[in-house]
Amino acid sequence: MEMNFNQHISGQFNADLEAIRNHMMGMGGLVERQVANAIEAICSGDTRLADEVIRREDEVDKLEVAIDHECTQILVRRQPAASDLRMVLAVSRVVRDLERIGDEASKVAFHALEVGDSANTQLCQQAMRYMGAEVVKMISGALDAFTRHDVEGAVEVVRTDKRVDQQYASALRELITYMMEDPRSIGQAINILWILRAIERIGDHARNISEQVIYLVKGTDVRHSSLTEIEEQAKD
């Protein structure tokens, strides 16, 4: 009997777990790039980039189905318990969140095409840039925390989400002011609103991912908890 707790008796089991995590990371990388490209497309008015984001959305969907299938396989074949069980469940949930992020990214890209390079592109430009950069950081931060089992990193993502939410609220107020000033721009403003809303949702999903990191490491389910509760959980 060997005291190597990192290795299963079954090497195949190890490999399977390793595989879903790596596939999830690969998917995460793709989704992260999608988000970055969508933001870039909207900010620079690059319609080609936006087209590409929409085109690659399909890839993300396929990855979700494939990884979910792998998770099911592990559940059926290995009946994982404890940390393995949490790993499989977390991956399965993270993959769903990643797919949603992918959806939101393609939504952003879609609206980027709508908005085109019309005069009002400048509207809320800064907020979009700022929020976009934040959520991209959040996605990579959550995924890093996942690989490193880093609870503190996960909590940091939750904190960032809070900032993004504040940013969203203030951008919303800005848009409302703008629409009141100039009712002709309402159509355009609603497009911008959708984009901001999508970016904010991406932030929420990134937060969900980091909550799964806490579940993975601590075993406590912190979904739908406030930041202070999460910080509390992360401490002990």
Add this chain to the structure above:
Amino acid sequence: MKRRRSAEKRFRVYGLISVLFGLLCLVVLFGDILSKGLAAFSQTVIRTEVVLDADYLGLNKNSSSDEIRAANFEGLLKNHFKEMVQPDGRKERRQLYSMISAGAAWQLIEAVQANPGLIGQAVTFDLIADDDVDQWLKHDRGVEGINTRMSEVQIAWMESWIEQGMLTTRFNTLFFTNGDSREPELAGIHGAIKGTFLTLLVTFLLSFPIGVAAAIYLEEFAPKNRITEIVEININNLAAVPSITFGLLGLAIFINIFGVSRSTPLVGGLVLTLMTLPTIIISGRAAIKAVPPSIREAAFGLGASKVQVVFHHVLPLALPGMLTGTIIGMAQALGETAPLLMIGMIAFVVDVPGFINDPSTVLPVQIFLWSDSPERAFTERTSGAIIVLLGFLVVMNTAAVMLRRRLERRW
């Protein structure tokens, strides 16, 4: 690969050869015994009509048994044969008389005792012939140049009797109803069988309870320590002790110290008990060990005490095995000669023993005694007795197997 295969083949051939050799030995042994011994089950008789002359015998229809026994039936027979063949001179007369067994007169006595009404009548008897006549008829007749104990004139008489249908063979009931005798044609194994039966009865009654009790104690109750270990080793060694040693022991202890009368089934049984005990204990312990521990556990788990576990569960399950071991031990005892020689069961005993304190002999010893006798007819009887003994052994071993089959339950 090729070499391994040929080695395998070679080994199989060796095995087959040894099995065949064993079978061959068995066939030769059985063939020899059967060919010699089967003749013992038939007996030559002289069928003749004897006039039971009331005047000569001095008897009448109301004579008592004692009077009949005292009457001169032997003389009557001698006269009967003298008149029949007209021997010439004393030598021939003596030769004639020697052809009729001493038991022939007893045949007449018994017949008359059973029915005194026969006196004065002419009655046909199958009179037992002497063993020399018997052997001549069975083996020597018509064989050229054989060295027979019969003289020319005797042979001439016999040939004429055969022509008249007087000299025939019939099934030898005497072999099974008589005790031992100096006269081969009268010697039987009844006494030996009864002695054997009584001896084995004593052996069984003593060794089975003692053996089973010892096996249970050693297996279930005895603490596992040095002393029990020594006891165990000694029991195993006891099974390997030469049997004649047990005879010496019996002689020294039972006869000399306890004063049990010698050559009785009682002392024989005691000695054989000593011999069979190790077998029974060892097989009994094996049978107890074979009872699955799960049964014990189940009973313990229900709160049964040790004694309850042993008597409700272990013993019933082990009993078939114990019985088989016992029967095999008894079969061993059945064939044992050496220890019985030491305690005097080799004595020549004519009477059939009635109870365990009557002097008696047993089958294997009887065989030993007869095989030592010079008469040719005894050789035949030796083999006959061996056949009977083997028959008993086969029956006992079959019984052991059948008993186990019937009682053994799967668990």
Add this chain to the structure above:
Amino acid sequence: MSIIENHTTCGSPLVESPKLTARNVGVFYGEKQAIFDVSLDIGSNEVIALIGPSGCGKSTFLRCLNRMNDTIDICSVTGKIELDNEDIYDPKVDVVPLRARVGMVFQKPNPFPKSIYDNIAYGPRIHGLAHSRVDLDEIVEKSLQRAGLWNEVKDRLHAPGTGLSGGQQQRLCIARTIAVDPEVILMDEPCSALDPIATAKIEELIDELRENYTIAIVTHSMQQAARVSQRTAYFHMGQLIEVNPTDQVFTTPEHSLTEAYITGRFG
């Protein structure tokens, strides 16, 4: 791998109203110590699963609870085990009634080579529970019903118990244990020799029995422990590592050894 120095059991080994309490129990086979300082409560009407790698002492511990280890000469038990606050290792305690109160079901179905009826009736007979034939019939029927076997065997009560299928035999053994009306039932890997359907039936039965009895079950199947028990105790090298509610043990075990065992990282 060696024992852990100064280990205290993780989780909640003690409960509010225990049926059986073990305090600082140690078991020795001659010189060799098999159980180290185990303290564990078994609550009324709960099913507690004892899990752990082979040779971890879970069966040994289970057997201490009705003094089955008494049958092994060299085995000695230290510490204290109480059934309803009564020390079962007190020299004044008679094991016969104790084993009637704390029944045991074994790994291999081990019906006596007797009829189904006699198998069940044996316990009541030796404990004098039945005063008449009618009483006995009633006990046999009730026990078989409780073990869910009555309908299958009612027409052949006098057929040999060994003629039943493995699962039926095991339920017969459970019925036999129930027949002496125990308070606690100890089960030592009761399903390890059974097929999945028979196993499912036994598990169902365990769930039903929980209403009336307290059950401690040793199992090698973690899934089984997860399915049938309310609390799970993990043994390792003779030490009680962790005791926690079953769902917690199987999702977020406290101790890394428990984690390693139930995730299959050693075994």
